[in-house]
Structures are given as C-alpha cells and as structure tokens.
C-alpha cells in the first residue's frame with residue numbers, strides 16, 4: 243500500500259482513469275480499468291454502473307459529463323437492432339455502449355443485449371436513466387434539458403413501453419430472468435423486487451418531469467394510478483415480518499373467487515427453514531419476488547435498499563430492514579459489504595435455478611457473493627433511517643481492504659472474505675461506491691442535497 247495515498251485518493255484515481263471520451267467530450271465511465279478484465283465488454287460504459295460515478299460527479303459540481311451521458315444514451319435508441327428477426331420496442335435503452343474507430347472516425351456502438359452473454363434484456367437501463375435525469379435536473383436546475391423535445395419524446399417512448407399491458411395480473415412489472423444488475427439466469431424472472439423499486443423511482447420522475455400538455459394527459463394519468471397501485475401492492479404482498487410470517491404459516495389454500503385471502507395460492511409449506519427464527523420482532527424485509535404459488539423468500543439487498551431510498555417502503559419498514567442488517571451483520575454484511583442476495587442457492591436448487599452456471603456457484607458472484615458497489619445504497623439508506631452507526635461500521639470495514647485488494651468487483655464466501663474467483667480489479671463502481679459512502683458520512687452538509695436528488 244502506498245503510504246502517501248489514502249483509499250479515497252486511490253478511488254478517485256480509478257474514477258479519473260475510467261472516463262470515456264467521445265469526440266473529446268466525456269460521455270461516461272468504463273466498467274473496469276483492469277487491463278486483464280474477464281470479458282471485453284468491461285471496457286464499455288454500462289448505464290447501471292455509471293450511476294454511483296454520476297452521483298460523485300454531481301457532488302463535485304461536474305455535471306457536463308452527466309448531461310453528455312443522458313443525451314448520448316438517448317440518442318443510441320436509434321441503434322436498436324432487430325434480434326433474431328424480432329423488431330424490439332423503441333423505449334428500450336442499451337445496457338452499455340462503447341467508442342470504436344471506423345476508418346479513423348470515432349463512432350458509438352450500443353449493446354441492447356444483442357451482444358451480451360445470454361442475450362439478456364436490459365430492463366433496468368431506462369429506469370436508471372430516468373432516475374438520473376431527475377437527479378441531474380435537481381442538482382443543476384437545468385429544466386430546459388428535461389423539457390426539450392428530444393427528452394420529452396424519449397420519456398414518452400419509455401413510458402409507452404414500460405406501461406404497456408402485457409401479461410401482468412397485478413401492478414408489479416413482469417420481466418424475464420436476468421434483466422437488471424443480476425444479468426445471468428438466477429430465478430429472478432417474473433416480478434423481482436429490484437425492478438419494482440426502480441420502476442417506482444422512474445414513475446416518480448415521470449410525474450415530475452413530463453410536461454402537463456394535452457398529448458401527455460393519458461400517460462400522466464396512467465403514471466399517477468400505477469404509482470399508487472404499485473406502492474400498495476408491494477407494501478401488502480412483498481412485506482415480510484413476524485406477523486406476516488405467522489399469517490402465511492397459517493394460510494388457507496385453493497381459495498376460488500373474489501373473496502380469496504390467499505390470492506396467489508401460496509402454500510405455507512414453501513416457507514424455507516432459515517426464515518423461522520430469523521426475523522425478530524424488530525426486523526422485516528421485502529421478499530425477492532411474488533407470483534402464482536410463488537414467494538421467493540431470498541433477501542435481495544439492492545431491492546430493499548432502493549425501496550427505502552425511493553420511498554416505496556414505509557418509514558417503519560425502512561427501520562425494520564436496517565434492523566435486519568444489524569441483527570444478521572455476519573450474514574448480510576460479512577467481511578466485505580454487502581451480500582447481493584441471501585441465502586445462496588445450493589445443490590440441486592443451484593443446478594435448477596442457474597442452469598449449472600459455474601460463475602454463479604453458491605456464495606459467489608450473483609449467487610450470494612458480496613458486492614462493494616452496493617455500499618453506497620446501504621450508506622444512504624442507513625443515513626435516511628437514522629442508522630449512521632451501521633454505515634460507519636460498514637465503510638470502516640471496507641475501505642482499507644478495498645484499497646489493498648485493488649477495488650475488486652465482488653467477493654466470494656459465506657462471509658465475503660475471498661476476492662471473487664473471476665472478479666475484475668479496478669472495478670469502477672466499487673471505487674465510486676466507496677467515494678460516495680465516505681463523503682456522505684464525512685460531509686454532513688452533502689446529505690440534504692443528496693436526499694433531494696434521490697427523492698426523499
């Protein structure tokens with residue numbers, strides 16, 4: 243470790259060397275600065291990975307890169323490809339983009355899942371893009387950008403796609419497996435919590451930024467209605483605490499008709515063993531997924547933390563979620579904050595849920611690995627709920643180790659004590675997440691403006 247450099251300074255070095263330029267303008271950040279990254283697309287700018295970097299830029303008052311990023315990503319919509327002969331919707335935004343040279347001329351190339359491993363659909367991109375647009379507008383006061391014809395049209399196309407009726411039977415959004423940060427098969431098809439939280443954040447943005455002109459009336463009404471129905475649905479059906487667990491434990495099944503209580507026909511026998519005794523009177527969380535005969539009891543960090551940040555969870559629920567972290571620190575934070583999902587799928591369930599994916603073996607990568615890029619969400623949620631003590635502990639645990647380990651993408655093991663087997667070094671959202679967390683904790687003045695930027 244270089245004694246002259248602090249972890250924070252080193253994290254800034256990673257951020258500064260990650261900036262991606264197009265025609266001499268900064269337009270984003272690459273995913274990893276590791277010269278030996280495990281896949282070529284880590285040299286691209288991923289929409290979701292850029293978010294913590296963007297929030298650091300906002301804190302520094304460096305907003306030009308965010309404006310360029312927002313407009314660049316929007317513009318890339320025109321590169322939407324026909325996939326396997328199938329014409330896809332215009333409202334979809336790319337997972338990532340790169341700058342390549344064509345006959346000595348720089349061009350941008352987007353990936354809408356058409357190059358990605360497993361051809362997965364980047365459903366979260368447009369959701370994050372909208373949330374960032376709002377953050378940019380709040381931070382700069384540049385309403386002109388949001389009200390420009392290009393951005394208004396972009397928002398309308400996104401809403402037309404995301405509000406289009408498909409096969410939903412509830413206000414929760416229906417998506418395929420691997421459509422967000424967990425972009426490999428992991429049994430997160432249907433109605434994963436993280437997508438619902440981001441959808442909620444995106445709808446809140448739309449309500450604020452879509453101009454109330456005649457052509458937007460129908461969309462705005464749909465947005466208002468969906469915000470209400472989604473919020474109540476998640477609060478009723480996803481929430482799990484001792485009382486609710488007791489109720490589920492004694493549910494009647496096979497109820498037909500409008501008076502049914504157990505509307506999804508959840509069999510109490512599906513309650514996994516670890517849940518019994520896991521929840522105290524003070525704790526609770528939003529379960530990972532809900533569907534017919536299905537309740538995915540796994541605890542997904544990002545979905546729960548974003549629900550706190552975007553106000554999808556109530557204040558009381560927020561407190562109980564943070565208490566769960568407090569009571570199960572070893573399992574949910576471990577040596578390196580923080581567990582992406584608890585518990586891991588093991589044995590035959592692993593084979594069945596992941597398709598025998600060797601990258602997602604139990605307690606690794608998306609299947610129960612520990613991801614420092616989630617630290618900023620944890621820190622912000624802890625501050626929002628008055629649990630700075632937890633954020634201080636987590637950041638203290640992470641900072642020297644992340645610096646010494648050269649900013650790995652993820653950690654393996656039940657407690658996240660090993661550098662991820664296939665993790666990149668110099669992963670940019672690992673570094674930016676630490677910068678954000680430290681600054682939020684050390685510069686109390688930054689919290690109010692940061693809260694405004696993220697809705698609360």
Ligand code: GLC
Nearest residue numbers: 273288290291422423424425
């Ligand atoms: C992996 C992650 C994904 C991330 C990307 C770039 O594919 O699963 O969430 O955006 O790497 O870091």
